[in-house]
Amino acid sequence: MLHNALAGLAIRPGDIDDGSHQNRIYVDGTFGRGGHSAAILEALGGRGHLHALDRDPEAGHHAWREFAGRGNFTFHARNFGAIAAFANELGIASRIDGVLLDLGVSSPQFDNASRGFSFANDGPLDMRMNPNAGESAAAWLARAKEAEIADVLYQFGEERNSRRIARRIVETRSESPIATTTQLAALIASVPGPRSHKIHPATRSFQAIRIFINQELAELEAALQAMPLLLAPGGRLAVISFHSLEDRIVKRFIRDSALKAVSREFPGDDEIAANPRARSAVLRVAERPA
Numbered sequence: 001m002l003h004n005a006l007a008g009l010a011i012r013p014g015d016i017d018d019g020s021h022q023n024r025i026y027v028d029g030t031f032g033r034g035g036h037s038a039a040i041l042e043a044l045g046g047r048g049h050l051h052a053l054d055r056d057p058e059a060g061h062h063a064w065r066e067f068a069g070r071g072n073f074t075f076h077a078r079n080f081g082a083i084a085a086f087a088n089e090l091g092i093a094s095r096i097d098g099v100l101l102d103l104g105v106s107s108p109q110f111d112n113a114s115r116g117f118s119f120a121n122d123g124p125l126d127m128r129m130n131p132n133a134g135e136s137a138a139a140w141l142a143r144a145k146e147a148e149i150a151d152v153l154y155q156f157g158e159e160r161n162s163r164r165i166a167r168r169i170v171e172t173r174s175e176s177p178i179a180t181t182t183q184l185a186a187l188i189a190s191v192p193g194p195r196s197h198k199i200h201p202a203t204r205s206f207q208a209i210r211i212f213i214n215q216e217l218a219e220l221e222a223a224l225q226a227m228p229l230l231l232a233p234g235g236r237l238a239v240i241s242f243h244s245l246e247d248r249i250v251k252r253f254i255r256d257s258a259l260k261a262v263s264r265e266f267p268g269d270d271e272i273a274a275n276p277r278a279r280s281a282v283l284r285v286a287e288r289p290a
């Protein structure tokens with residue numbers, strides 16, 4: 001999807017051709033470990049400017065270590081949901097030539113047990129992309145009402161067994177706190193109910209709790225709503241979604257917005273074979289009409 005996303009952004013390295021000699025400006029809203037940022041910078045060939053955002057302090061450390069010497073790059077420890085305020089502060093609203101959002105959790109976040117995103121590794125039940133802000137999954141599960149937990153599991157995980165799982169969580173926490181990923185996964189697996197043979201019984205609940213804790217869909221909605229005012233005429237938006245809840249929001253936004261749909265693409269078999277997590281990815285590209 002990296003090459004498709006880059007192609008979708010249609011990066012133009014030169015100055016804006018209106019006689020103003022202003023730089024082209026790009027924004028990578030989800031820096032992660034900078035794979036897409038590096039490709040955008042290469043396409044820019046030392047011209048223009050790339051602003052990269054990420055709310056995870058680890059992503060920021062990586063940017064400082066690996067991208068420090070690059071003159072046309074700036075990292076910002078910010079949420080992309082606040083992209084409108086960010087662009088206004090920098091004075092780049094309606095001047096951005098391309099925005100990339102590669103949604104979801106990064107592989108380093110997922111693979112690091114101490115971040116609590118994965119039930120395959122035992123770790124504290126945290127799940128915050130920014131561990132310095134907001135409430136951890138463990139803290140929320142310790143205080144939320146049973147109905148609220150059930151609603152989150154159903155709404156953000158499409159978990160059909162949501163009510164029974166929520167009941168079991170509330171029963172268990174009255175005896176001892178639910179503090180680790182494997183504890184929660186085992187608890188969910190022990191609840192009887194409809195099962196898919198393709199995924200672990202805790203997959204949908206973990207996705208739901210992560211989306212809720214990080215307010216992922218609200219962040220996405222806020223960023224999308226800002227796009228028509230942030231993009232320059234002819235500017236492009238490329239969004240890579242990893243599940244149907246995100247893709248539905250992006251699809252509807254593009255359909256109902258002032259932006260024009262450019263393309264929709266899926267990963268090829270080779271990419272899925274190399275990275276099974278990519279199997280549900282969808283790339284959508286839209287453009288602000290010139």
Ligand SMILES: C[S@@+](CC[C@H](N)C(=O)[O-])C[C@H]1O[C@@H](n2cnc3c(N)ncnc32)[C@H](O)[C@@H]1O
Pocket residue numbers: 029030031032033034035036037053054055056059078079080081102103104105106107129219220
């Ligand atoms: C799938 S990874 C991006 C990987 C990146 N494209 C790369 O090449 O390494 C998503 C990243 O977006 C960040 N992120 C997710 N939601 C965010 C938000 N609302 N604001 C800022 N960063 C966010 C996560 O912390 C994570 O590092």
